[in-house]
Amino acid sequence: MIKINNLSKTYSTGAFTVPALKGITLDIAPGEFVAITGASGSGKSTMMNLLGLLDRPSEGSYLLDGMDVSNLNDDDYARLRNRKIGFVFQAFNLLPRLTALKNVELSMLYAGTKHEERRKRAVEVLTLLGLEDRLHHFPNELSGGQNQRVAIARALINNPAIILADEPTGALDSQTGLEIMSIFQELNRQGTTIVLVTHELNIARHSRRILRMADGLIINDEEIARPLDAHNEIQALREKGGRA
């Protein structure tokens, strides 16, 4: 799915140059659920931007879904972002003036999907995420968890090869965060490849592989034999709440 080799990124701001990634080599297979952790400034977001084709590496090669994307132009990048990648952000990044339905349709708009088809699929996916009675609500009329579910629906809508989520639970309370993780786990069980950035170990432990970054390098790459199950955790929390 993803094959990067000696990828590095150096930012130059005026007189200074900041090496944000210092030569990373990494394979992610289809169906994996990877969490990237690390201290602030360790290069997690830079990594995600490169994986998401929002930015270009200073050096190294990148194979996405079997295709070498190192030498493609801006338009090709835009097309690949549209077809192969679904973004989920910490701040949801929904357009405030569009309803949930319209926000989800947006990705399909740039894919050139016909109007009726767009409507049909957006309703389908939003229903799958339990938002069937929130289709015509605007972001400011929805809770954080609901907004993040709309964002996940938007990320899923073009059947991307990979979901990239940068701190998707960062703006949510812990129970809502778990609900979002439970959705990711369910999607992953059905075969979706997910790469998630988080600085919270509790969140990372829901994935099946944790990459630890420090100073622009991956310093640890660990398979998780028994990931936490968000669904069970929520049940447990509910029972506890019920008894209290």
Place this chain on the structure above:
Amino acid sequence: MNIGELILVAIESIKSNKLRSFLTTLGIVIGIAAVIAVVGIGQGGRAMLMQEMEKFGTNMFGIWVNYRDGESFRLDDLQINDITVIKENVPQVKYLAPASYGQMQLRGSKGHKSVQVIGTTADYAQVRNLETVWGRFIRDDDAAVGRRVIVLDERTALKLFGPGNPVGKKVMLMSNSAVVVGVIKSDSSMLGFNSQQIAYLPWSFLSRLNGWEVIHELQGSASSKEEVEAAMNLSKKILERRHHAPNHYYAYSLEQEMESANKVTGIMTLIIGCIAGISLLVGGIGVMNIMLVSVTERTREIGIRMALGARRKDILVQFIIESIVLCLLGGFIGIILGYGGALLVARLAKWPPLVSGWTVLLAVGFSVAVGLFFGIYPANKASKMDPIEALRRD
């Protein structure tokens, strides 16, 4: 993304900021309204001018004696025989009448009045499209036998005899008398031609009253509009030959007058068009300014759209369309206001309101052009944004 959807996106974003959008388009509204009003008023005024001029008959022409420095007035420069010769030799001339002008005190049963008198023949009524209210105009046999008859215009008739038909009544002029044989409809022309009061006498009768024969002007009409030029020039040639006086006569036609009137209104339209153009320019700069603000404010939106797969081209087109839609909106309001203005002026001035489809099309075209021209720079700025930077902004 197709154009229809881009237009919807543009409308969506304009709607979300109604007041600002309205204020932004104000310059465009004023510019377009000015264009429409000015062109509408200009065209209406011109149409009215044409209408008025056509009352005289567009086939009309006239010939004057062209006195140059040092030349003195001569009674025989235009003679009654000239008319006969011209009518016999120039087939393009349909009617030709002498006009001898003077001012006379007329006295009727109810009052007296000093009016302009014109000594002429029957053809004059045809040349000037005169309408009789009562009786008849001067006839050729009046002139031939020197009948002492007079034709009044309505207002003069009213002044001299009060309301009612004065045909058959006697008018005293100087120490002579004449019988009223007809009344001519007074000209209600807005242009003020002929607005004085006029009485018509057979030319021969006026000559006898004066004690001399003089023709100040010949007025004629050609068989058709196309033949005016020929009728006029051939008549002039005959006069020059008969009087051995090259360049001694000056001919004019209503056609020519209309053309120069057209030129004047054309220049005025041009000047006011320039003013409208400047206000469109100012309006366009306002639109550009607001589009730049909008692009900055919506940096994050641009980043999101790019992350979702918008190409730079898509962002560029989105903002250009937004700018065009904004200007079109202003344009439509301007068209309505401008049309209202033209209508109002037309109502007040009593002339036909004329805003042609062509003018409206022009206004729409201007709106689109302004939107396109002043939208390019902000849209280009938006499309050049770095998606990561844009996403980071709030």
